[in-house]
Amino acid sequence: MADTLTVTDMNIITIIKQILGFYLEGFQSMKVGRRLWAIIAIKFIVFFLVMKWLFFPNYLEENFSNDTQRAEHVMKHLNLEDN
Numbered sequence: 001m002a003d004t005l006t007v008t009d010m011n012i013i014t015i016i017k018q019i020l021g022f023y024l025e026g027f028q029s030m031k032v033g034r035r036l037w038a039i040i041a042i043k044f045i046v047f048f049l050v051m052k053w054l055f056f057p058n059y060l061e062e063n064f065s066n067d068t069q070r071a072e073h074v075m076k077h078l079n080l081e082d083n
Contacts, residue, residue, distance in 0.1 A: 027034065060070045 027037075030037075060073065064070045064073060
């Protein structure tokens with residue numbers, strides 16, 4: 001029982017350091033897992049870039065030719081009064 005650690009025995013920073021050390025050691029000793037995590041990261045990056053490109057087009061740049069028009073449009077839609 002003397003070897004068990006509780007939050008009252010250790011401060012939170014030491015606990016976080018131990019958790020990070022645990023994961024760091026696990027990632028460093030991986031062989032196949034490292035490659036799989038790289039594939040997952042690449043897939044996420046590609047997925048979010050495609051999602052941004054397909055579903056979040058640059059509305060202001062496509063519909064207005066200069067910054068003044070864009071600013072007027074934004075101010076018009078940010079204004080709480082009905083115009």
